[in-house]
Amino acid sequence: xxxxxxxxxxxxFAAGVYLILQKQLLKIVLGTALLSHGAHLFILTMxxxxxxxxxxxxxxxxxxxxxxxxxxxxxxxxxSFGVTSFLxxxxxxxxxxxxxxxxxxxxxxxxx
Amino acid sequence: xxxxxIFAPFFAxxxxxxxxxxxxxxxxGWFVLPVPAVLFIxxxxxxxxxxEGKIVQSVANWIPSLDIQLSFYLDGLSMLFSLLITGIGxxxxxxxxxxxxxxxxxxxxxxxxxxxxxxxxxxxxxxxxFVLYTFWEFTSISSFLLIGFWFYRExxxxxxxxxxxxxxxxxxAMLGALILLSxxxxxxxxxxxxxxxxxxxxSDLFIPILILLLIGAFTKSAQFPFxxxxxxxxxxxxxxxxxxxxxxxxxxxxxLVARFSLIFSGTDIFFIIVTGAGLITLCIxxxxxxxxxxxxxxxxxxxISQLGMIMSMLGFxxxxxxxxxxxxxxxxxxxxxxxxMIAGIVDHETGTRxxxxxxxxxxxxxxxxxxxxxxxxxxxxxxxxxxxxxxxKEMFFDASLKLxxxxxxxxxxxxxxxxxxxxxxxxxxxxxxYLVFGTFTGKAKLDQLEKxxxxxxxxxxxxPIVLIGLVVLIGLLPNLINEPILAPAVASxxxxxxxxxxxxxxxxxxxxxxxxxxxxxGILLSLTLKKWQPVYxxxxxxxxxxxxxxxxxxxxxxxxxxxxxxxxxxxLRLYTSIILVFLVISTSAFIYMTDGFKISFDNLAPxxxxxxxxxxxxxxxxIATIWMNQxxxxxxxxxxxxxxxxxxxxxxxAPDLALTQLIVETITVALFLLCFAHLPKLKKxxxxxxxxxxxxxxxxxxxxxxxxxxxxxxxxxxxxxxAKYFVDNSxxxxxxxxxxxxxxxxxxxxxxxxxxxxxxxxxxxxxAMIKYRDKGDMNH
Numbered sequence: 001x002x003x004x005x006x007x008x009x010x011x012x013f014a015a016g017v018y019l020i021l022q023k024q025l026l027k028i029v030l031g032t033a034l035l036s037h038g039a040h041l042f043i044l045t046m047x048x049x050x051x052x053x054x055x056x057x058x059x060x061x062x063x064x065x066x067x068x069x070x071x072x073x074x075x076x077x078x079x080s081f082g083v084t085s086f087l088x089x090x091x092x093x094x095x096x097x098x099x100x101x102x103x104x105x106x107x108x109x110x111x112x
Numbered sequence: 113x114x115x116x117x118i119f120a121p122f123f124a125x126x127x128x129x130x131x132x133x134x135x136x137x138x139x140x141g142w143f144v145l146p147v148p149a150v151l152f153i154x155x156x157x158x159x160x161x162x163x164e165g166k167i168v169q170s171v172a173n174w175i176p177s178l179d180i181q182l183s184f185y186l187d188g189l190s191m192l193f194s195l196l197i198t199g200i201g202x203x204x205x206x207x208x209x210x211x212x213x214x215x216x217x218x219x220x221x222x223x224x225x226x227x228x229x230x231x232x233x234x235x236x237x238x239x240x241x242f243v244l245y246t247f248w249e250f251t252s253i254s255s256f257l258l259i260g261f262w263f264y265r266e267x268x269x270x271x272x273x274x275x276x277x278x279x280x281x282x283x284x285a286m287l288g289a290l291i292l293l294s295x296x297x298x299x300x301x302x303x304x305x306x307x308x309x310x311x312x313x314x315s316d317l318f319i320p321i322l323i324l325l326l327i328g329a330f331t332k333s334a335q336f337p338f339x340x341x342x343x344x345x346x347x348x349x350x351x352x353x354x355x356x357x358x359x360x361x362x363x364x365x366x367x368l369v370a371r372f373s374l375i376f377s378g379t380d381i382f383f384i385i386v387t388g389a390g391l392i393t394l395c396i397x398x399x400x401x402x403x404x405x406x407x408x409x410x411x412x413x414x415x416i417s418q419l420g421m422i423m424s425m426l427g428f429x430x431x432x433x434x435x436x437x438x439x440x441x442x443x444x445x446x447x448x449x450x451x452x453m454i455a456g457i458v459d460h461e462t463g464t465r466x467x468x469x470x471x472x473x474x475x476x477x478x479x480x481x482x483x484x485x486x487x488x489x490x491x492x493x494x495x496x497x498x499x500x501x502x503x504x505k506e507m508f509f510d511a512s513l514k515l516x517x518x519x520x521x522x523x524x525x526x527x528x529x530x531x532x533x534x535x536x537x538x539x540x541x542x543x544x545x546y547l548v549f550g551t552f553t554g555k556a557k558l559d560q561l562e563k564x565x566x567x568x569x570x571x572x573x574x575x576p577i578v579l580i581g582l583v584v585l586i587g588l589l590p591n592l593i594n595e596p597i598l599a600p601a602v603a604s605x606x607x608x609x610x611x612x613x614x615x616x617x618x619x620x621x622x623x624x625x626x627x628x629x630x631x632x633x634g635i636l637l638s639l640t641l642k643k644w645q646p647v648y649x650x651x652x653x654x655x656x657x658x659x660x661x662x663x664x665x666x667x668x669x670x671x672x673x674x675x676x677x678x679x680x681x682x683x684l685r686l687y688t689s690i691i692l693v694f695l696v697i698s699t700s701a702f703i704y705m706t707d708g709f710k711i712s713f714d715n716l717a718p719x720x721x722x723x724x725x726x727x728x729x730x731x732x733x734x735i736a737t738i739w740m741n742q743x744x745x746x747x748x749x750x751x752x753x754x755x756x757x758x759x760x761x762x763x764x765x766a767p768d769l770a771l772t773q774l775i776v777e778t779i780t781v782a783l784f785l786l787c788f789a790h791l792p793k794l795k796k797x798x799x800x801x802x803x804x805x806x807x808x809x810x811x812x813x814x815x816x817x818x819x820x821x822x823x824x825x826x827x828x829x830x831x832x833x834x835a836k837y838f839v840d841n842s843x844x845x846x847x848x849x850x851x852x853x854x855x856x857x858x859x860x861x862x863x864x865x866x867x868x869x870x871x872x873x874x875x876x877x878x879x880a881m882i883k884y885r886d887k888g889d890m891n892h
Contacts, residue, residue, distance in 0.1 A: 001716060001717035001718065001719050001720070001723065002716050002717060002823075002826050003711075003713075003716065003823055003826075004719065004723075004724065004727060005723075005727065005760075006818075006819050006822035006823050006826065007819050008727045008730060008731055009818060009819070009822060010815040010816060010817075010818045010819030010822070011731045011734055011735065011815055012730070012731075012734050012753065012815075013814060013815045013818045014811045014812050014814060014815025014816075015734035015735055015737055015738060015811070015815075016734075017692060017810065017811040017814045017815065018738055018807055018808065018810075018811035019737060019738065020688055021685055021688060021689060021807045021810065021811065022685075022807075023685065026746075026788075026791055030737060030746060030750055033750055033754075033780065034734055034737065034750070034753065037753055037754065037757050038818070040757065040773075041757060041760070042818065042822055044760075044761070044764060044766065044769075045822060045826065046822065046825060046826060047833070048717070048826075048833075049717040049764050050717040050718070050763075050764060050765065051717070052765075053765065054765040054766065054767050055765070055766075055839070055850070055851040055852050056767070056849055056850050056851065057839075057842060057843055057849040057850075057851065058849075064835070064839050064851065065764070065765040065766070066833050066835040067835060067838050067839070067842075067851040067852045067855055068833070068834065068835055068838065068855065070766045070768065070769055070852045071852050071855040071856050071860060071863075073766075073769055074768060074769060074772055074852065074856060075856070075863050075864065075867050077769070077772050077773060077776055078772070078776070078867050078870070078871060079867055079870050079871075081776045081779070081780065081871075082870050082871045082873075082874035082875075083870075083874065084780060084783075085779075085780070085783055085874060085878065086874045086877050086878055088783050088784065088787045089787070089877075089878045089881050089882065090881065091787065091791065092787050092790050092791060093881050093882070095790070095791055095792065096790070096885075101791060101792060103683070103684050103685060104683065107682040107683065
């Protein structure tokens, strides 16, 4: 299972990277969303999958899934959510100010 | 007390501003003059100590933990240089009082000059290699400031920049050599390094040390091929040229070679490089000098060639040659200093230094002219024993004849040395005659001069008179300085005290015949100067080192511009690609080199179909985003990945993650929807198929790399998870059943605090971006 999940994480990453390399700002934002999904899956897979019960203490159960990667991912989800929403609004404002969302046309200023 | 000697000029530089008030009737130079004069007397008072073969030294801590001490010592070689620095320093200050008008920024001038004087003393007296280097760079900097003294002239700043670039390049090379030396000899003290000479000669670092050290010495002393900065440094005020660029700073490289020659002397490579470079410099410098039209230009090339002569004698490494080198260091300082001062006087009194506009000045300024004739005849080595230049030149010829190099190439080379020496000396004769006869004899061209020439004020003449007096005095009585000054200096270069008597008259021998050849051919060439001068248009023509330097500087600029423009295009896509390609290449190279890829099928969770199904759907959805050109479709596809991930969280026993992911995904999708309403439609990529392929390769290899890293790290776990601690103590210490939540708020609560801060900041940022729109004050 871990190997399959590794491949899935790699696929999510590849798709995310491809989107990041595009010209349209929106596609880049979509790409970052995919990248963070891939990263979260990666962390979870590294903590080993399906080794026992969910990490909530129940009388008599000794065997739980590793809780630490879950805590890390939880933090990461919230942070990437914050960043994604910020990026989205930034894209929106960029479009409003510059009337374009093509990265080629957003290149620096002339008097550089 | 050596510390006081060295730091006195620095203190004086600090205080000079207090004494010199603007508009004061007393020239600032008068306040400066006592400093070098007193130091000169103090140094003279140490002469008897040195004559007994002892040295003066003093040590103070600076950075003891790095074994860097302010340790100074005064031996024969240091003494010779200290006397030149302070003695000629006094004369130059005196001369500058009459040369520079009170309208100039005198405080700046004297501060720079005192800084230079102090650092030059530091160079010649330091025992610690790093202290030596520190003062060495100080001389570069203060010389830079002095050359650019008239900073509003373009030529001055150009010359200052050039000399700075060349000498600092050499200084850094020298630092490399000094570091290698201190590593090899395991000490920072020059005397101890020299004592460990066998270690250094036998070490593998010998060649790098030698070459780096010589680059430092050659750049500072304007040896071929680094000589081209010196003629451009002639834009400095004439007292500076006389002091720095004839008597002191340009001899720092000579000092360096002399100081370390105890280590290197006797090896073939040292002989070939130093003698070779010295002779080439001698010939090129003297050849090019007659081409110049500026008096100071002639003197600059003459300095180059004389330094080459001294350098080549240091390369010989024999006793006579060393004495001749030391003697010529002294002689050159006297006659060259005076010639510079006279060139300055001519400039001062006529308004030009262009030799084509000068001539026949003898009748107007007889004293200066007489002094110039004495100086130039000494420089040319006219065979009359009243000129000290003749004596040292004879010794140069003598030494060049007595070279005994045994091994192959060095022996062949040694046979050619006398011929090169004579060739260089012939041109030396030519330019010396060109200089004085062109300026002081012939027809006066008064209509071309800005002022009516007349004799200089007596104050200006004192310094050249003293120097020319020394020329004649030493010429007549060479042994006057031999025992007190030259012999200890030779002793510290050669390591043993053996007094070689200076002969007043050699008798009829080969060196004298060589001198006669020089004079006869020199006179012939001087008389036909106008006929063969056009040869300079062909040689060096395009091949001058000036052009090489300019080409290097321009080429470097162009190259770095092209290089920077080639990748700093302003395209985000290119930067991302570069980062990713570098990431992929470096990581896979590391995995390949350390044999890091591992795959193990043990200890895997069993494959179950629901997860595989969800995973496949997610993979398909993710890949599908690439072709999505409809906004709603893109949101849905991204949503599929996100919700699929939360389903996977459910299957992999992570209830809190599933919950959060669901909520976050919903909000994100909602946000996407909100934003998309305001954004333009997704467009089809208009990229060329080649670019698409490149993107695809980069994306695929990044994904593959991540997969490989994931599989390898999963297949090689070196120790158990620390999860057991959290499971055991979640209730006991944290008082909670939900282990993940206990970790978040209890065991690792700090993470959570700052994650909250991140959210808060994002919210504030979004608020600010929407609220504070451009109200006309933003530039578009």
